[in-house]
Amino acid sequence: MRVGTKLDSRMPIIETVGLRKVFRSVKRRPGVGGALAALFAPEYEEKVAVDSISFTVEPGEVVGYLGPNGAGKSTTIKMLTGILVPTSGTLRVAGIVPHERRVANAENIGVVFGQRSQLYWDLPLRESFNLLRSIYDVPRDRFAGNLRRFSEMLDLDAFIDTPVRQLSLGERMRGDFAAAMLHDPQIVFLDEPTIGLDVLAKEAIRTFIAEVNRERGTTVILTTHDLADVERLARRIVLIDDGRAIYDGALERLREEFGTHRTLVVTLAQAYDGVVVPDAVVESREGSIVRLRFDRRVTSAEALVRAVLDRYAIADLTIVEPDIESIVRRLYLDGYAGTPGHA
Amino acid sequence: MTGAPARRRPRLAPYWEFMKVAIAREATYRFGVFASLAAFFMRVYLLRMVWLALYAHNAAPRGLPLHVMLTYTTIALLMGLVLDIDQTRALHDRLHDGSIATDFMKPINVPLFFFADGTGEVVFRIVLLVPALGLALTLVHIDVPSFAAGAAFLLSFTLGYFVGFFLNFILNCTAFWTLEISAVQLIVTWLTDLLGGELVPLALFPAALGRVAYALPFAAMFSTPLSIYVGLIRPAEYAGAFAVQTVWLVLLAAISAVLWRAGARRIVVQGG
Numbered sequence: 001m002r003v004g005t006k007l008d009s010r011m012p013i014i015e016t017v018g019l020r021k022v023f024r025s026v027k028r029r030p031g032v033g034g035a036l037a038a039l040f041a042p043e044y045e046e047k048v049a050v051d052s053i054s055f056t057v058e059p060g061e062v063v064g065y066l067g068p069n070g071a072g073k074s075t076t077i078k079m080l081t082g083i084l085v086p087t088s089g090t091l092r093v094a095g096i097v098p099h100e101r102r103v104a105n106a107e108n109i110g111v112v113f114g115q116r117s118q119l120y121w122d123l124p125l126r127e128s129f130n131l132l133r134s135i136y137d138v139p140r141d142r143f144a145g146n147l148r149r150f151s152e153m154l155d156l157d158a159f160i161d162t163p164v165r166q167l168s169l170g171e172r173m174r175g176d177f178a179a180a181m182l183h184d185p186q187i188v189f190l191d192e193p194t195i196g197l198d199v200l201a202k203e204a205i206r207t208f209i210a211e212v213n214r215e216r217g218t219t220v221i222l223t224t225h226d227l228a229d230v231e232r233l234a235r236r237i238v239l240i241d242d243g244r245a246i247y248d249g250a251l252e253r254l255r256e257e258f259g260t261h262r263t264l265v266v267t268l269a270q271a272y273d274g275v276v277v278p279d280a281v282v283e284s285r286e287g288s289i290v291r292l293r294f295d296r297r298v299t300s301a302e303a304l305v306r307a308v309l310d311r312y313a314i315a316d317l318t319i320v321e322p323d324i325e326s327i328v329r330r331l332y333l334d335g336y337a338g339t340p341g342h343a
Numbered sequence: 344m345t346g347a348p349a350r351r352r353p354r355l356a357p358y359w360e361f362m363k364v365a366i367a368r369e370a371t372y373r374f375g376v377f378a379s380l381a382a383f384f385m386r387v388y389l390l391r392m393v394w395l396a397l398y399a400h401n402a403a404p405r406g407l408p409l410h411v412m413l414t415y416t417t418i419a420l421l422m423g424l425v426l427d428i429d430q431t432r433a434l435h436d437r438l439h440d441g442s443i444a445t446d447f448m449k450p451i452n453v454p455l456f457f458f459a460d461g462t463g464e465v466v467f468r469i470v471l472l473v474p475a476l477g478l479a480l481t482l483v484h485i486d487v488p489s490f491a492a493g494a495a496f497l498l499s500f501t502l503g504y505f506v507g508f509f510l511n512f513i514l515n516c517t518a519f520w521t522l523e524i525s526a527v528q529l530i531v532t533w534l535t536d537l538l539g540g541e542l543v544p545l546a547l548f549p550a551a552l553g554r555v556a557y558a559l560p561f562a563a564m565f566s567t568p569l570s571i572y573v574g575l576i577r578p579a580e581y582a583g584a585f586a587v588q589t590v591w592l593v594l595l596a597a598i599s600a601v602l603w604r605a606g607a608r609r610i611v612v613q614g615g
Contacts, residue, residue, distance in 0.1 A: 135451060
């Protein structure tokens with residue numbers, strides 16, 4: 001059941017402006033004396049968890065929301081889900097200010113936490129689904145249709161009548177995904193959804209997210225440390241660090257702008273003592289395999305290959321594109337000065 | 344949670360489901376069921392031995408002949424099967440492991456969810472209680488009250504149940520600030536057992552301690568319904584007894600509401 005304001009399809013489904021959250025906590029001091037002092041004469045300290053984050057998400061988008069631990073990712077998610085009141089700034093999710101109308105907002109969203117299950121531990125998976133049907137007041141035929149479709153996509157039939165505590169992590173996560181989608185949420189928040197899963201289970205989950213997004217136009221906000229999730233699912237990413245958005249834009253553009261370094265992997269046909277090529281740095285050398293790093297703004301791959309062929313006899317050549325992980329790592333370390341609007 | 348406008352009538356169906364799920368969950372822990380029944384019969388037997396021995400050597404206190412004392416003890420322990428349940432333990436558990444956040448992400452009234460969950464556990468225990476009561480009646484030969492006293496007892500027991508419920512909820516709410524409540528809970532359990540009159544009727548207490556005990560909410564849980572059952576509170580005094588229970592009920596419910604609001608606010612402002 002939809003309670004949200006009827007949305008104009010051109011209106012962003014999520015909008016935050018200058019979103020900020022400051023936590024005040026008792027300062028911890030070391031030792032028993034410190035603990036007692038904190039008990040009777042507490043000193044407070046303020047921690048800025050989220051510092052002026054502004055972004056918009058269009059309906060049907062899949063956005064990777066990335067950042068190192070403690071960057072403010074889950075604080076943002078908590079504000080968007082309505083369980084945390086921002087210190088300042090504004091936000092709207094499907095036309096609703098989440099913390100002002102928590103219940104109405106909750107009907108529009110679905111949430112999956114990789115580290116925390118919303119299923120009933122002691123009961124068969126099916127019982128949790130039935131309970132969720134009642135909580136979200138999903139019409140019975142709609143519920144039956146969704147359950148049938150999700151069972152087929154996630155292969156739930158094999159364990160739907162097994163108590164959740166007896167499920168493997170992969171099975172439980174598949175159950176959690178179905179649980180989060182049964183009420184056709186407009187937006188789903190996925191927090192580390194593939195953490196701890198094996199390759200096959202990860203693939204099943206990623207395929208499920210992609211299909212739901214395509215079939216139903218569900219907006220997906222994906223928080224993860226596994227960049228393979230992002231590469232597979234999100235065309236756009238928001239990178240945050242230290243409570244601030246340091247990049248917001250297309251994943252491809254990130255690769256183009258920041259992935260300026262490529263690596264030429266050369267297998268030498270003969271033994272050479274030292275390998276020196278102009279405009280390239282030897283990244284590593286293991287036996288006959290030499291990795292040469294170059295900046296495509298300084299030299300082209302073609303020129304570099306020529307230079308290598310002029311100097312050495314080689315058996316093989318490959319060019320390695322920068323992976324998104326190394327780009328993101330560089331951004332965290334160096335920061336990003338630009339103020340990109342998203343593509 | 345913070346004064347969201349009521350847009351439409353809350354649906355009760357989910358809470359009915361929460362209750363049913365709690366009953367099903369309790370039923371999966373059958374060992375606990377048998378253990379609590381075994382403990383019940385052991386306690387009835389031991390207390391019966393104690394009172395038989397004490398009464399053999401002493402004159403019966405006024406208004407409390409042996410058969411009344413045995414009835415009181417048996418009914419008190421039967422009530423304990425329900426009143427000793429930590430109904431809103433789930434609140435403490437979910438605050439402790441942080442999963443309370445996911446409860447707030449659902450379109451539900453969160454305290455009502457805990458209430459429904461605890462009620463499921465209580466309903467399950469009451470199903471147990473019926474056979475236990477049957478056995479107690481045949482083995483211990485307890486007194487059967489008049490229809491009026493029986494009905495008054497049931498009403499008083501219900502009021503006492505809710506006094507206990509809110510007391511329990513208040514205790515579990517303190518976990519919003521402390522995260523850990525087991526020590527406080529243990530103290531309150533002892534206070535309830537003793538000052539509530541579950542083990543020894545308050546009529547036998549020394550005058551000063553008795554006055555303290557009557558002035559505390561614990562008496563509203565055990566002593567009042569039990570005194571009605573065995574006739575220590577006469578029909579003319581029923582209204583007054585219900586009134587005192589109701590005052591405690593309303594007071595504790597109000598404290599519960601204030602604590603819940605402050606706790607929920609702490610979550611939304613401090614992130615738990």
